[in-house]
Amino acid sequence: MFRRPLVILVALACTSSAAWPLTADQLLLVVNRNVPESRPLAEFYAAARSVPAGRIVELDLPRAEQLSWSVFEGQVVRPLRQFLRNNALEQRVACLVTFYGVPLRLAPRAGGPEHTQELAALREERRAVLGRLVKVVEELEQRVSGAGPSTAPAAQGLDDLAARAETALATWAGAISRNRDESRRAQQTSELVASVRTLAGPAAVARMLREQSLKQAGQDGPAGELTALEEQVQLALGEISRIGDDRGSPAARARLRQLSGQTLGLLEQARMIQAQLEYLEVPRSGAAVDSELALLWWNAYPVGSWHANPLHWRIPPAAAFPRTLMVMRLDAPQPAQVRQMILAGLRAEQQGLRGRVVLDSRGLGTDGQNAAYGSLGWYDQGIRDLASLLAQHGKLPLLHDDLPEVLAEGSADNVAVYCGWYSLRKYVAACRFLPGAVGFHVASFELQTLLDEPGQDRLWVRGLIEDGVVATIGAVDEPYLAAFPAADEFFPLLLTGQLPLAEVYWKTTPMVSWMMTAIGDPLYTPFARTPALAVEDLPARLRPTVSSPPAAQGGSASRPADP
Secondary structure, eight states, X not given: OOOOOHHHHTTGGGOXXXXXXXXXXXXXXXXXXXXXXXXXXXXXXXXXXXXXXXXXXXXXXXXXXXXXXXXXXXXXXXXXXXXXXXXXOTTTOOEEEEETTSOOEEOOOOOOXXXXXXXXXXXXXXXXXXXXXXXXXXXXXXXXXXXXOOOSOOOOSHHHHXXXXXXXXXXXXXXXXXXXXXXXXXXXXXXXXXXXXXXXXXXXXXXXXXXXXXXXXXOSOOHXXXXXXXXXXXXXXXXXXXXXXXXXXXXXHHHHHHHHHHHHHHHHHXXXXXXXXXXXXXXXXXXXXXXXXXXXXXXXXXXXXXXXXXXXXXXXXXXXXXXXXXXXXEOOSSHHHHXXXXXXXXXXXXXXXXXXXEEEOXXXXXXXXXXXXXXXXXXXHHHHHHHHHHHHXXXXXXXXXXXXXXXXXXXXXXXXXXXXXXXXXXOOOOEEEEEEEEEEEOOTTTTSOOSOOTTOOOOHHHHHHHTTEEEEEEESSOOOGGGSOOHHHHHHHHHHTSSOHHHHHHHHOXXXXXXXEEESOTTOOTTSSSOSSOGGGSOTTTHHHHHSOOOBOOSOOSXXXXX
């Protein structure tokens, strides 16, 4: 009846269908006004891709590769949300493109006295609200059963309380519908509506009063009364969304809790408190700026770890979340290289990208635990499965090495596509790449910096870009193996030429609010003219990804099962 976890309800104004296919009209270009080269690169890209005017937003950010959470929330999240809202682009923009000069990394959240005090106050508020919620649910259950207080212990987690309340309310509604005494039925319905208002707020009451069964019972009152209630709810939800622009402010967070209780009821107030507690927790709160930006419209969520990516092809169509954005980056060690990447990609698109596919697996076994999701054997087998698929159906020449050692320098010429592993923080120039090449190396920390720092080995992302790759992926910190797009998902989708780079990445990257970053033109579709793999040759699980648009987003935002 009303079990709709909080993160989605506080972002209802921002839900919409995911983009499919992505177009230039759905891009917002993000630059750093304090880096002189940043905006000209965005202007160059906008002209090259016919991005509509007014789609470049300048942020006031430090000239650094790392941001604090306070700067991210105040100087990235707030201005971006306000820019999108003020320009009526909330529903239009589906992909943010960060440019050279926008920092790469978010530092772990730093605590302090005010932070500690807010956490303590939130824990006390949670205790009080949860205590009230337990009392309301228990009284509801007693009323429905007609029995006295139960002595048996009952589950009291938020989801448990929501389930108990929903069961009791459904039982009560059923009993009301069977009551033939019209006046008594009207009185009981009014009492039922009052209970729903307490637990789930006016928003749930408005939904209830729109249901046909209650209309037939004559309980929705005059049409004008219902319309007024719905307008009140929409105004409150709009304020909730706007306040989310300042989610880094303690005062804004307090107002969000107040509004959630007034509009969405005790259950959502309790969820808001819990979400804010988790949002403020310090451990493991570092992340890639771009990965965190995907959750721009999420008002409160745990930042101490990753979340399953709502745009991933495995997320079932029925699952729904706050609006989640694609984020891509046009960046390189030097600004001139960004311009070269854009031009090389455009030429490769026009001519069709042809060349060799190079896959470098390690010959790892897949026995026992080594076959489990996220294990070394699991990822290695994915590269071998990709090699088998391309050997049988691919239209490009294939070099597949399955020996433990990384391919030696200069192993392959005319390379269009590359995937391999595992040489940690030590780039090996195994391939001579064609202009427009796409590839990534699976290893930790390979996008910790793009700078040429003294005494540092050449990292893979920097090395690949400097050697001609125009689209690649890397981690700003330890991501764990399961964070990388599976090779036998990312590359087959790319090779069909049906989807641009941003969609290929965001349909296959498993996690958000985490360490991964994708570099490349979001609209780059190198195999559109010359598909290297037919859609009908894709693994069966992937075919729907390129044959039908994704489902709309909006609804439950409970964290999906780990991929």
